[in-house]
Amino acid sequence: MPxxxxxxPRCKQARRLASFCFAAFALAFIVSAMDDTLDPxxxxxxxxxxxxxxxxxxRHPIARVVQRLMGKGHRS
Numbered sequence: 001m002p003x004x005x006x007x008x009p010r011c012k013q014a015r016r017l018a019s020f021c022f023a024a025f026a027l028a029f030i031v032s033a034m035d036d037t038l039d040p041x042x043x044x045x046x047x048x049x050x051x052x053x054x055x056x057x058x059r060h061p062i063a064r065v066v067q068r069l070m071g072k073g074h075r076s
Contacts, residue, residue: 019057026053 029050033043055062 015060022053022056022059026050026057029053 027050029046032038033046033050035043038046
């Protein structure tokens, strides 16, 4: 996929599919963290993985914000 967002239908479809997969991973991690057989430390780690997968859903907006912040920091 190109570095910058385009109007390419295949690129949009690929981004949607990837976001759906990350959402499914996050949901699976949340369900796994509810398992009572896990000790609290392991539940916390699984919830951390769920949060990271959840953030991956928003990877494109986050990347745009970071790029804007980094771009402003390098200009004089």
